[in-house]
Amino acid sequence: MINILIITHEDFGATLLKTARNIIGEQQFSAAVSIKSNEDPKSVEIRLEKIIKAFNIENGLLILLDLVGGTPSVVCTSLLKKFNNKIEILSGVNLYMVMSAFTHRQKLTLLELKEKVLSDAKASIMDLKGNFFRA
DSSP: OOEEEEEEETTHHHHHHHHHHHHHOOOSSEEEEEEOTTOOHHHHHHHHHHHHHHSOOTTOEEEEESOTTSHHHHHHHHHHHHHGGGEEEEOSOOHHHHHHHHHHTTTSOHHHHHHHHHHHHHHHOOOHHHHHOOO
């Protein structure tokens, strides 16, 4: 089974993970990491590397980030070099992405899961007024 790691500023990821678990049930091989605003990027990298090594990532690890360009994405980009083909990273995490990852991770490869979650994320963002309340 593919592992899911949500990495965000402050407690946003922990809340997403808790909410997803409340909706679809407990999920093994998943975690959320909160990056505090005063944390040094090098210490964040060391902490994330330990967390990743604690997972069995033989089947892969999908990392879901909140924001491109922030400390989580900068640190994760450097970790890609260490874990290479065992990690995929998507940014812009939302509840729909987390639930999609959990729902599909048992039957897809890591690359397929990344593409599925990305596709589902794009499909989940819509203009409700424009789609449902047309004149």
